[in-house]
Structure formats: C-alpha cells, structure tokens
Amino acid sequence: MEENSKRIVIVGGGLVGALCAYYFGKRGYRIDLYEYREDIRRSKSPRGRSINLSLSNRGRLALRDVGLEEEVLKSAVPMVGRRVHFQNGKVQSILYDEFTNQCIYSVGRNFLNKFLLTAIESLPNVLLHFDCKLIDVNLKTDELTFYRCSSQDYLRVTGDLIIGADGAFSCLRRSLQSTPLFDCSQTYIDHGYIELRISPEQSHLMKPNHLHIWPRGSMMLIALPNIDKSWTVTLFMPLSEFDRLVYKEMVLEFFKQVFPDVIPLIGTDQLVNDVIRTKPSVLVSIKCSKLHYRDKFLIVGDAAHAIVPFYGQGMNAGFEDCTVLNNLLDKYSEDFGRVLEEFTRLRKWFDKQMHRVVEDKWQPLYYSVTFTHTKYEVCLQQRDWQSKVLKRSLLLFGIVALSFSALTFINIT
Numbered sequence: 001m002e003e004n005s006k007r008i009v010i011v012g013g014g015l016v017g018a019l020c021a022y023y024f025g026k027r028g029y030r031i032d033l034y035e036y037r038e039d040i041r042r043s044k045s046p047r048g049r050s051i052n053l054s055l056s057n058r059g060r061l062a063l064r065d066v067g068l069e070e071e072v073l074k075s076a077v078p079m080v081g082r083r084v085h086f087q088n089g090k091v092q093s094i095l096y097d098e099f100t101n102q103c104i105y106s107v108g109r110n111f112l113n114k115f116l117l118t119a120i121e122s123l124p125n126v127l128l129h130f131d132c133k134l135i136d137v138n139l140k141t142d143e144l145t146f147y148r149c150s151s152q153d154y155l156r157v158t159g160d161l162i163i164g165a166d167g168a169f170s171c172l173r174r175s176l177q178s179t180p181l182f183d184c185s186q187t188y189i190d191h192g193y194i195e196l197r198i199s200p201e202q203s204h205l206m207k208p209n210h211l212h213i214w215p216r217g218s219m220m221l222i223a224l225p226n227i228d229k230s231w232t233v234t235l236f237m238p239l240s241e242f243d244r245l246v247y248k249e250m251v252l253e254f255f256k257q258v259f260p261d262v263i264p265l266i267g268t269d270q271l272v273n274d275v276i277r278t279k280p281s282v283l284v285s286i287k288c289s290k291l292h293y294r295d296k297f298l299i300v301g302d303a304a305h306a307i308v309p310f311y312g313q314g315m316n317a318g319f320e321d322c323t324v325l326n327n328l329l330d331k332y333s334e335d336f337g338r339v340l341e342e343f344t345r346l347r348k349w350f351d352k353q354m355h356r357v358v359e360d361k362w363q364p365l366y367y368s369v370t371f372t373h374t375k376y377e378v379c380l381q382q383r384d385w386q387s388k389v390l391k392r393s394l395l396l397f398g399i400v401a402l403s404f405s406a407l408t409f410i411n412i413t
C-alpha cells in the first residue's frame with residue numbers, strides 16, 4: 001500500500017462510512033473517521049435500525065473489490081427465494097433464480113458494522129474517533145466542529161476531502177443545502193415499521209434459506225433468517241394502523257384477521273407484548289440534486305440517497321457508491337475535483353432510475369436490480385426492451401395462431 005499524504009475526514013461510521021474508510025485507507029490516504037455513537041463493538045445495547053439486511057450483488061461486489069466478501073458471507077445466511085404466505089393460507093416458494101442458482105444473503109447489521117470497523121482498524125493509516133457528533137460545518141474555512149459528549153468538549157478538524165456518510169438525517173448534507181444549486185427533498189412515507197422475532201425453537205416451522213413474505217395490500221410482513229437460527233420479522237404498515245393497536249385484544253384480533261399463521265411462529269404473549277411495547281420507526285427517502293461542493297465535500301450512502309427499504313437496496317446502493325468512487329479515483333488519477341463532479345453526475349442519474357425501479361413491481365426487473373450490477377438505468381432499458389419483445393412475440397404468436405386456425409378451417413370445410 002502506497003502512502004498518501006492527503007487527509008480524508010469521514011463523518012459517520014455506519015455501514016457505508018466504514019466501507020468507504022476501508023476503500024480510501026487501502027489507497028494509502030490518512031483517514032480520520034468520526035462517529036457519533038460509542039464504539040458498537042464495546043456497547044452492550046447497540047442502537048440502530050433493522051437487525052438484519054439483505055445483501056445482494058451490488059453490495060457483494062463492493063466488498064469483494066477490497067477482499068472482504070468471503071469473510072462476510074461466512075456469517076450470512078443464503079436466501080434462495082421468496083416464500084410467499086398468501087391471505088388464504090396458501091404458501092408458495094418463488095426461487096430468485098432457478099437457472100444459475102443465484103441467491104441473496106441475510107446478514108446482521110451489527111455484525112457487518114463491527115466487522116467493517118475491525119477491518120479498517122487493521123489499517124495503520126486509519127484512525128477511529130467515537131462519541132464525536134458533527135454539529136457544525138464552516139464552508140468558508142472547511143472546518144468541521146464535533147461535540148464529544150463524554151468529555152463535553154468540542155473538536156475542530158479539517159481535511160483535504162470531507163465525506164459525509166452520516167445517514168438519512170445527515171448534518172453535512174444540511175450544511176451543503178445552503179450552497180448554490182444544491183436542492184434536496186426529504187419525504188416521509190405514511191408507513192412505519194416494527195421488528196419482531198421468531199425464536200430458534202420455532203425455526204422448524206419456517207422453510208429455511210428463504211425470505212418469507214406475507215403481502216397484504218398496504219401492509220407487509222417479512223422475515224429474514226439469522227445465523228443463530230432465529231428470524232427477524234419486520235411489519236410494515238401505515239402508521240395509522242399502528243395507532244389502532246393499543247390494547248392486547250386489538251393486537252390479537254388484528255393478527256388473527258391479517259396474519260393468523262404468524263401467531264404460532266412468534267407466540268401469542270411475545271407477539272402481543274412486543275407490538276404494544278414497540279414504537280414504530282418511520283421511513284424517509286432523500287433525493288439531492290448535487291452530492292458534492294467544490295473539490296472538498298461529498299455525501300454518500302443514505303446521506304445522499306436514502307430510499308424506502310422494500311427493495312432491500314439502500315445499503316447495497318451505498319456500498320456501490322464506494323466502488324464507483326474508487327473507479328473514479330483511478331480514472332482521474334485522484335483529482336478530487338473531477339472525481340466529485342463525475343460522482344454527482346453518475347449518482348444523480350442512478351437516483352432517478354432507482355426511484356423509478358423501486359416504484360416498479362415487475363419480477364425480472366427485481367432480478368436485474370438484485371442479482372446483477374448492471375446500472376439501474378440499463379435495468380430499466382432492459383425492462384422496456386423485454387416488454388417490447390414480449391408484446392411483439394404475443395402479436396406474432398397471435399398472427400401464427402390465427403393463420404393456423406384459418407388454414408385448419410379451410411381444410412375442414
């Protein structure tokens with residue numbers, strides 16, 4: 001690894017910030033990563049969102065490029081298909097890919113975050129600073145101010161490049177919004193989610209190596225397997241529906257009507273208590289017109305493009321940011337100005353396509369988004385092409401069938 005005297009400051013040590021630090025660290029830069037939380041490897045009750053995540057090809061490629069994929073997959077559970085639980089009690093498996101047996105992986109968020117932090121700590125040129133909350137960005141002096149809760153003091157730092165990987169409610173992004181032509185929209189959807197758990201003892205009731213789904217119109221329940229044989233269940237539904245589940249009887253009645261087969265999986269008492277006790281989390285999507293400012297500031301991951309979780313693409317797309325950045329650093333010989341310009345151009349386009357992709361429901365599109373690292377834009381072009389081919393084939397088939405019937409009719413008569 002060649003040493004590089006340039007200093008990179010990364011804000012946020014979540015999944016994307018940690019992987020980004022590893023990429024830049026491997027290139028020899030001096031890295032300082034500042035994270036608001038305490039070190040989750042030492043924390044007894046780590047905070048954060050979903051317990052497990054689906055890792056698909058885009059994310060895997062980003063891990064593979066820096067030699068981390070193999071180790072991550074050892075602690076992940078492969079999911080070969082979706083197991084759909086219909087309202088009428090029928091259950092059906094839909095393989096993700098019956099031709100080449102590709103699958104996605106369920107991986108623990110905390111495991112992955114801890115693993116990445118340990119990986120970056122092994123690089124001599126990377127320093128981790130926990131309990132440092134970014135509270136101010138001075139865009140004139142390029143100075144960041146962090147607040148340290150434990151010592152109740154402030155820290156002022158700067159760098160040659162400052163990367164915000166501080167999540168959907170990014171402080172760095174908020175500052176960049178004051179710069180010219182930096183538009184940004186933040187949209188809450190009216191759905192929230194809570195997490196429940198199926199214990200390893202009940203695991204025999206679940207078909208292994210599948211992502212289980214209970215689709216119910218505006219509500220959806222999914223279950224992803226964990227390495228300890230438990231399952232993490234996520235219930236998505238409009239927040240107004242959660243508001244109605246106040247008493248135990250109401251919860252039980254609701255599940256009896258909508259998800260009756262889930263009751264024995266979680267257990268009545270556990271289910272009712274967990275639903276009543278858990279406050280639903282909200283879901284937000286972020287779109288920005290720019291992702292950088294000058295050759296100095298950049299935002300990545302959820303800070304730049306948070307999306308709703310239904311397609312399981314947020315982390316995968318954030319990891320892909322790291323691959324794209326790395327390729328651009330090669331392409332432009334580490335000229336930050338050109339790298340950042342092009343990154344914004346590429347990812348803005350991605351953002352537009354991704355939101356179109358997320359709104360689409362067609363299965364083969366899911367395939368190309370999940371199992372390939374084809375650009376999202378190309379996935380959509382392929383889908384349009386497939387639709388055209390399908391229409392033409394149907395037309396041709398219709399003409400052939402009509403001609404055949406006509407000939408048969410002529411022969412008979």
Ligand code: FAD
Pocket residue numbers: 011012013014015016017034035036037049050052053054055132133134135165166167168169170171193234300301302303309311312313314315316317318
């Ligand atoms: P975050 O994970 O939010 O990390 C940001 C980090 O920055 C945190 O550590 C935070 O403490 C720190 N931070 C915040 N503010 C500051 C500050 N001021 N100063 C310093 N540090 C700060 N994606 C998938 O690909 N597959 C899935 O299956 C999937 N499932 C999901 C299920 C749910 C219910 C949800 C909500 C999301 C899901 N996602 C999934 C999306 C995925 O969780 C995110 O895209 C991913 O976590 C983004 O990573 P990030 O590092 O950009 O942001």
